[in-house]
Amino acid sequence: MSKLGQIGAKLHRGEVSYDFIGHRKFWFGLSIALVVISLGGLFARGLALGIEFRGGVEYEAKTQVTDATVQNFGDVVKATNAKGLGDPVVTTINNDKVRIQTKPLDQNDIGRVRDAIAKQAGVPSDQVTSQQIGASWGQQIADKAIVALIVFLVLVFAVIWLYFREAKASMAAIIALIHDVTITVGVYALIGFDVTPATVIGVLTILGYSLYDTVVVFDKVRENTRGITGSNRFTYSDATNLAVNQTVVRSINTTVTALLPVGAILVVGTVVLGTGPLKDLSLALFVGIAVGAYSSIFIAPSLLAVFKEREPGMQALSKRVASKKAQAAAAAAAPAAVATAGAASRTAVQDTPRKAERATGSVPTPSSRPMKATAAGRPQPTRKPRSKRGK
Numbered sequence: 391m392s393k394l395g396q397i398g399a400k401l402h403r404g405e406v407s408y409d410f411i412g413h414r415k416f417w418f419g420l421s422i423a424l425v426v427i428s429l430g431g432l433f434a435r436g437l438a439l440g441i442e443f444r445g446g447v448e449y450e451a452k453t454q455v456t457d458a459t460v461q462n463f464g465d466v467v468k469a470t471n472a473k474g475l476g477d478p479v480v481t482t483i484n485n486d487k488v489r490i491q492t493k494p495l496d497q498n499d500i501g502r503v504r505d506a507i508a509k510q511a512g513v514p515s516d517q518v519t520s521q522q523i524g525a526s527w528g529q530q531i532a533d534k535a536i537v538a539l540i541v542f543l544v545l546v547f548a549v550i551w552l553y554f555r556e557a558k559a560s561m562a563a564i565i566a567l568i569h570d571v572t573i574t575v576g577v578y579a580l581i582g583f584d585v586t587p588a589t590v591i592g593v594l595t596i597l598g599y600s601l602y603d604t605v606v607v608f609d610k611v612r613e614n615t616r617g618i619t620g621s622n623r624f625t626y627s628d629a630t631n632l633a634v635n636q637t638v639v640r641s642i643n644t645t646v647t648a649l650l651p652v653g654a655i656l657v658v659g660t661v662v663l664g665t666g667p668l669k670d671l672s673l674a675l676f677v678g679i680a681v682g683a684y685s686s687i688f689i690a691p692s693l694l695a696v697f698k699e700r701e702p703g704m705q706a707l708s709k710r711v712a713s714k715k716a717q718a719a720a721a722a723a724a725p726a727a728v729a730t731a732g733a734a735s736r737t738a739v740q741d742t743p744r745k746a747e748r749a750t751g752s753v754p755t756p757s758s759r760p761m762k763a764t765a766a767g768r769p770q771p772t773r774k775p776r777s778k779r780g781k
Contacts, residue, residue, distance in 0.1 A: 408638075411631040414692035421569060421689055428576020435579050440586035440670075441479075441491045441523050443532060447500055449490040451518040453511040455482045463488055466510045472499035494522070535590045542594070543567065546601060553605075554612060562693035563604050566685040570600045574677045581673075588670040596678025603644065603686035607637050611691065619703050622710045630695045638687055645683035652676045 410417075441448055453459065460480045467478045472495055479491040490507060500520060508515040543564055550560040574593060578585060610633035618629055652675045659669030698704050 407631065407635045409631060410634045410638075410688060411627045411692055411695050414688075414696070417688040417692060421685075425569065425572050425576075428573050428579070431576050431580040435582070437575070437579055437585045438582050440584040440589075442586055443529070444493075445523055446491055446493050447495050447503070448521045448523060449492075449504060449507050449518055450483075451488055451507050451511040451513060452486055453488050453513070455485045455488065459488055463490055463507065463510055466506045467492065467503055470499070470502045470506050472503055475499070475503075531587050531590060535594065538594060539571075539597075542597060546597075550605070550608075554608060558697035559608050559694055562690045562697060563601060563608070565693055566604055566690040567597055567600060569685050569689060570596060570678060570681045573681045574674060577677045578673070583673055584670065586670045588668075589674050592671045592674025593678065595675060596682055599648070599679055600682025600685060603641055603683060604690045606640070607634060607686055607691055608694065610634075610637050611694065619707055622707075622714045625708045625711050626698045626704050627695045628711075630691050630698075634687060634691050641683055641687055645679060648679050649676060652679065 459482055464478055464480045467480075467490055468475065472492070474493055474495065476493045481489045481491075483489055488507075488511065490503075492503065495503065500522070504518050504520055505515050508518045511518070546567070547560040547564055550563050551557050554560075571593060574596065578589065583589075611630050614629040614633045615626055618624075618626060624632075652672055655668055656672035656676050659672050699708065
């Protein structure tokens with residue numbers, strides 16, 4: 391068995407454990423800090439909306455890509471002085487194509503920009519493709535994504551409620567999902583990646599992944615807490631912490647296995663391709679999977695424990711468990727106290743006659759008979775030979 395497998399077995403048996411629930415204040419504080427940073431980046435910098443959401447014109451042309459390609463094509467497009475052009479977005483595709491995205495232009499300016507791009511690329515104008523994208527299409531995608539998110543959250547709340555027969559589990563799962571989405575969107579705002587329809591697909595996908603891992607942990611919590619109010623062994627938080635320890639290795643293995651291929655896609659989409667739906671999709675998946683695993687281990691179970699510990703039955707259970715632990719501690723301390731007291735009394739009894747003899751002056755005097763030491767180490771009286779006893 392591997393070392394990680396041995397650790398997982400010990401965690402499942404309860405031989406070793408980490409107090410996830412006991413340190414929930416730290417994890418809550420860390421999550422709040424991440425959410426605040428994400429919201430700060432979202433409101434301060436905003437999202438870099440792709441052309442699908444803000445509208446504009448997109449050109450593509452074949453050319454030999456060099457280190458100066460982006461700068462040269464950007465300067466050429468700006469030199470056209472097209473009305474409302476703004477700063478064009480120039481990206482390369484593989485090593486033989488360039489893509490330029492601009493703000494919405496009128497028909498005359500679209501032709502002028504196309505001719506400038508064709509001249510710089512060294513190809514005829516009819517080989518430069520152009521596509522006008524209206525912002526209304528992107529707005530429709532955004533509206534449908536928001537509706538899909540709301541419907542998804544409502545269905546998730548209902549399904550978890552029916553499965554676990556516990557509304558508090560649904561609340562904890564939904565809060566964890568919102569936590570994951572907020573941080574993922576905040577990372578997009580801070581990094582500056584374009585938000586495209588592929589990004590929306592990626593964000594919606596991570597919701598299912600995060601929910602799956604959370605439900606697995608909650609199912610183990612339900613198993614450990616079945617009939618818990620009828621015993622005095624441990625509290626709801628203790629049982630929840632045991633469930634997290636029993637599933638944490640599985641969660642880590644699942645997360646790492648999912649992140650490796652997604653990370654490879656992210657590297658290829660960012661470094662090799664430079665742009666496109668692979669980059670937009672893989673970043674959302676990578677961040678969402680990592681944050682979803684974090685929330686399913688540290689946030690969702692802790693929230694569930696906090697909600698459940700407020701119930702009167704669980705509060706009474708906590709008091710009984712605390713009382714039992716106090717009694718066990720007192721019982722363990724009692725034998726040690728008795729042993730200490732017994733040793734002290736025996737010492738006092740042995741010392742009392744000696745003290746009395748010293749007080750009355752009746753301490754026995756040593757014998758005047760000559761003594762000799764034996765092999766046992768005790769002094770013995772020395773006897774005279776029989777022939778000399780009468781002298």
